[in-house]
Amino acid sequence: MTEVAERRELAERYDPAAIEPKWRARWEADNLYRTDDAAPGPKWYSLTMYPYPSGILHIGHWYAFAVPDVFARLQRMRGHNVLFPMGFDAFGLPAENAAIRNNIHPATWTFENIPAMREQFRQMGAMIDWSREVVTCTPEYYRWNQWLFLRMLERGLAYRANGSVWWCPNDQTVLANEQVLEGNVCERCGAQVSKRDLEQWYFKITEYAEELLRDAEGLDWPERVKTMQRNWIGRSEGARLSFALETGDTLEVFTTRPDTVFGATFMVLAPEHPLVPTITTEDRRAEVEAYAERARRETEIERQSTDVERPKTGVFTGAYALNPVTDERIPVWIADYVLMGYGTGAIMAVPAGDERDFRFARAFGLPIRVVVQPEDQEPLDPTTMTEAYHGPGVLVNSGELDGLRVPERMPDVLAWIEATGRGRREVTYRLRDWLISRQRYWGTPIPVVYCDGCGVVPVPDDQLPVELPLDAEFTPTGQSPLVSHAAFLHTTCPKCGGPGRRETDTMDTFVDSSWYWFRYTSPGEGALPFDPGRAGRWCPVDLYCGGIEHAILHLLYARFVTKVCRDLGLVGHGEPFVRLRNQGIILAAEGTKMSKSRGTQVGPDELVRDHGADALRLHLMYLGPWDQGGPWNDRGIAGMERFLRRAFALATEAGTGPSDGEAPAAEVRALQRLTHRTIAQVTRDLDGFQFNTMVAALIELVNGLMRLKDGPVARTPEWREALETLVLLMAPSTPYVAEELWERLGKPYSVHQQAWPSFDPELIREELIEIPVQVNGKVRDKLTVPADVTEDAARELALTSPRVQAFLAGKAPTKVVYVPGRLVNVVAR
RNA sequence: GCGGACGUGGCGGAAAGGCAGACGCAGCGGUCUUAAAAACCGCUGGGGGGCAACCCCCGUGCGGGUUCGAAUCCCGCCGUCCGCACCA
Numbered sequence: 001m002t003e004v005a006e007r008r009e010l011a012e013r014y015d016p017a018a019i020e021p022k023w024r025a026r027w028e029a030d031n032l033y034r035t036d037d038a039a040p041g042p043k044w045y046s047l048t049m050y051p052y053p054s055g056i057l058h059i060g061h062w063y064a065f066a067v068p069d070v071f072a073r074l075q076r077m078r079g080h081n082v083l084f085p086m087g088f089d090a091f092g093l094p095a096e097n098a099a100i101r102n103n104i105h106p107a108t109w110t111f112e113n114i115p116a117m118r119e120q121f122r123q124m125g126a127m128i129d130w131s132r133e134v135v136t137c138t139p140e141y142y143r144w145n146q147w148l149f150l151r152m153l154e155r156g157l158a159y160r161a162n163g164s165v166w167w168c169p170n171d172q173t174v175l176a177n178e179q180v181l182e183g184n185v186c187e188r189c190g191a192q193v194s195k196r197d198l199e200q201w202y203f204k205i206t207e208y209a210e211e212l213l214r215d216a217e218g219l220d221w222p223e224r225v226k227t228m229q230r231n232w233i234g235r236s237e238g239a240r241l242s243f244a245l246e247t248g249d250t251l252e253v254f255t256t257r258p259d260t261v262f263g264a265t266f267m268v269l270a271p272e273h274p275l276v277p278t279i280t281t282e283d284r285r286a287e288v289e290a291y292a293e294r295a296r297r298e299t300e301i302e303r304q305s306t307d308v309e310r311p312k313t314g315v316f317t318g319a320y321a322l323n324p325v326t327d328e329r330i331p332v333w334i335a336d337y338v339l340m341g342y343g344t345g346a347i348m349a350v351p352a353g354d355e356r357d358f359r360f361a362r363a364f365g366l367p368i369r370v371v372v373q374p375e376d377q378e379p380l381d382p383t384t385m386t387e388a389y390h391g392p393g394v395l396v397n398s399g400e401l402d403g404l405r406v407p408e409r410m411p412d413v414l415a416w417i418e419a420t421g422r423g424r425r426e427v428t429y430r431l432r433d434w435l436i437s438r439q440r441y442w443g444t445p446i447p448v449v450y451c452d453g454c455g456v457v458p459v460p461d462d463q464l465p466v467e468l469p470l471d472a473e474f475t476p477t478g479q480s481p482l483v484s485h486a487a488f489l490h491t492t493c494p495k496c497g498g499p500g501r502r503e504t505d506t507m508d509t510f511v512d513s514s515w516y517w518f519r520y521t522s523p524g525e526g527a528l529p530f531d532p533g534r535a536g537r538w539c540p541v542d543l544y545c546g547g548i549e550h551a552i553l554h555l556l557y558a559r560f561v562t563k564v565c566r567d568l569g570l571v572g573h574g575e576p577f578v579r580l581r582n583q584g585i586i587l588a589a590e591g592t593k594m595s596k597s598r599g600t601q602v603g604p605d606e607l608v609r610d611h612g613a614d615a616l617r618l619h620l621m622y623l624g625p626w627d628q629g630g631p632w633n634d635r636g637i638a639g640m641e642r643f644l645r646r647a648f649a650l651a652t653e654a655g656t657g658p659s660d661g662e663a664p665a666a667e668v669r670a671l672q673r674l675t676h677r678t679i680a681q682v683t684r685d686l687d688g689f690q691f692n693t694m695v696a697a698l699i700e701l702v703n704g705l706m707r708l709k710d711g712p713v714a715r716t717p718e719w720r721e722a723l724e725t726l727v728l729l730m731a732p733s734t735p736y737v738a739e740e741l742w743e744r745l746g747k748p749y750s751v752h753q754q755a756w757p758s759f760d761p762e763l764i765r766e767e768l769i770e771i772p773v774q775v776n777g778k779v780r781d782k783l784t785v786p787a788d789v790t791e792d793a794a795r796e797l798a799l800t801s802p803r804v805q806a807f808l809a810g811k812a813p814t815k816v817v818y819v820p821g822r823l824v825n826v827v828a829r
Numbered sequence: 830g831c832g833g834a835c836g837u838g839g840c841g842g843a844a845a846g847g848c849a850g851a852c853g854c855a856g857c858g859g860u861c862u863u864a865a866a867a868a869c870c871g872c873u874g875g876g877g878g879g880c881a882a883c884c885c886c887c888g889u890g891c892g893g894g895u896u897c898g899a900a901u902c903c904c905g906c907c908g909u910c911c912g913c914a915c916c917a
Binding site: 633822 | 833835840847848912915916
């Protein structure tokens with residue numbers, strides 16, 4: 001090899017290890033990614049769910065963050081003023097648990113982790129505006145959790161109540177309903193949770209149930225997530241009916257089938273229903289109490305068992321109610337299949353129409369009365385039926401309602417019930433209020449003081465933040481750690497000046513994440529949680545990306561708090577995230593969840609070192625559909641690196657200098673067609689979040705150019721255009737190498753401030769197209785015809801094709817199907 | 830149990846009801862090299878026929894259906910994943 005050639009080869013070799021740090025430094029020095037509120041262009045707020053500062057970004061984080069970065073960069077090149085901020089969800093149990101394990105303070109642990117993660121984000125090349133960083137465990141941030149809490153307290157949206165709540169014995173704290181997974185398992189640590197009666201703080205999210213349900217319809221969110229939210233909110237329409245008890249008490253029930261009230265032959269209360277002790281007769285008391293006690297113990301595991309076939313259990317209380325429409329005496333039972341937490345904790349049992357009531361009635365020999373007869377089947381007979389019938393039919397045995405067809409005539413039934421004063425229409429939700437207090441240390445102190453004289457006293461705004469003391473003993477004991485911090489606990493009552501005790505519970509960290517995106521718009525704001533003007537300009541978030549695991553928890557709370565902020569007059573909108581996209585989960589190579597403890601977690605650092613951040617970004621995009629995730633493999637990354645080397649070689653090749661050559665017009669047209677077709681496809685794929693096919697289009701462009709580079713078109717202006725277009729199209733995906741190539745093409749810095757290329761549909765159009773010709777649905781020939789071929793010409797060509805003739809074997813075509821520009825199908829049977 | 834999504838080469842995956850397997854990985858063959866790596870050029874679903882250019886048959890989990898034409902739409906199975914699950 002000659003010396004010159006050797007130097008050339010060295011100089012032009014793609015070397016990410018040299019390119020990437022160079023441009024990173026330049027971008028930072030120039031504040032290229034600093035977002036200016038006043039910059040021109042329509043705003044675009046791209047947000048990705050902020051990470052927990054665990055200390056390292058694993059490959060799943062890259063998947064979650066690098067891909068949305070591509071989209072944010074696209075929007076920027078399209079002329080939008082883009083906000084793409086980042087922060088840290090810094091309060092919460094992992095810090096506290098890690099702190100306990102390593103004997104280090106959660107604050108120290110957290111603040112040591114953050115710079116390491118920031119560095120990894122820098123490596124990724126994400127266009128994050130770090131000047132807006134939000135760290136939720138700082139007093140500057142959490143004081144606004146407290147401020148929001150106080151506003152909600154004023155409006156009755158925050159309240160303290162006693163109730164049966166979920167308790168995690170491992171994390172030593174209560175949990176919100178949303179944090180308890182199937183099988184009664186703690187969302188955080190996987191431990192079995194159980195119920196306890198405790199007084200806790202709640203946010204009244206149920207106040208917004210209807211609105212949360214209704215507004216979800218209009219969101220551009222994955223249908224799956226919207227369905228999950230709908231199910232969680234669980235709206236049921238029906239009626240509340242009053243049943244008089246012989247004891248003089250009134251028993252209220254909620255039912256979705258008020259039309260079947262004539263068939264209510266007994267009643268069932270939840271074992272913990274408050275009326276149980278009063279109505280139980282003395283002879284039944286021992287048995288009732290024993291059952292209630294057992295139900296209570298078994299609640300967690302048995303009662304919400306996944307086994308639907310579990311036999312029905314229950315006991316008779318000795319009490320009788322009067323059916324409000326038949327005036328019959330009907331027995332009142334208790335059973336664990338009725339839940340205290342839903343409706344009124346009591347039901348009217350209509351065994352003929354409800355499967356659970358039916359099985360209960362059969363188990364205990366209770367009467368069954370058919371009140372809905374199906375119209376097109378044998379009439380139901382209560383003595384022989386083997387299951388309840390809940391389909392449509394005609395009311396029978398129902399007094400003046402007889403003959404009404406249900407469910408069509410339900411409105412008439414409801415009108416009758418209301419007119420006769422037996423009950424009223426009601427809508428019930430499954431959604432419960434959000435339990436926000438936690439008996440742990442590393443969170444936002446709840447800003448209230450307990451005073452013997454004044455009761456619960458809110459901490460005045462001018463005394464915020466109530467700072468979390470850093471010198472507390474935070475080993476979990478089941479009691480809030482702050483209880484044992486005397487200096488924190490003892491304070492003066494803000495109202496009377498007498499001695500007071502501070503609330504020692506801290507807030508659920510989901511409070512932090514329920515409004516953090518507002519804070520990015522004005523991170524230094526000192527008078528309010530955020531500047532309403534700036535938040536109003538940036539919000540709502542145009543595109544929110546994150547994992548599907550937050551489909552209910554975070555996303556429901558965030559929607560709720562946004563509505564509260566709207567009602568406080570802070571913002572004008574009620575929905576925080578216009579468009580939501582979920583990435584899939586990157587699994588370990590074995591197809592199981594990546595786990596740090598099993599050592600199956602993959603880190604990006606080594607891959608970045610060996611292949612470069614650009615190649616890793618591409619590889620992650622190329623793995624498959626982004627919302628699908630899948631098992632990790634690093635086999636393909638070499639291919640992405642190869643692609644980048646080829647692109648690099650193409651754009652830096654000597655022959656691509658001044659372009660003055662002549663080339664055959666057809667070849668030039670073919671080159672332009674390739675270039676513009678690629679622009680169209682890359683743009684369409686990015687808009688559709690189809691990053692894998694977007695990368696394929698880039699590769700195809702490079703492969704196409706490789707085939708042409710030694711020919712005459714490589715000396716034409718169109719060749720320059722193709723190379724420049726390639727680099728522009730690569731810019732969102734591979735920001736480093738695109739910047740390097742842009743410079744080498746002699747273009748002005750920065751590629752990331754260039755306009756996204758547009759395509760000319762005229763140039764994409766083919767002049768000659770190939771049309772397959774089928775005989776009886778099988779491709780037998782191909783016609784090369786002008787793109788604007790007429791139908792008659794295409795048919796004629798197809799029918800006269802020798803191959804078609806041969807396959808027709810003398811039979812006359814019975815039909816010829818022509819799809820313009822696509823295909824001809826000759827049918828002969 | 831109910832609801833939803835999915836099932837395509839050795840692998841990841843691509844296909845507005847219209848040429849199945851784009852693109853990448855892996856593999857095989859070749860060029861260059863003393864050699865290897867890198868790079869570049871081919872081939873690569875299965876079966877069969879032909880000296881060859883090529884040609885035929887089968888093929889998108891299984892079984893049916895709709896259609897001129899089905900990976901795509903419909904019905905029934907099987908499997909995987911997800912959500913819900915005594916919510917009155």
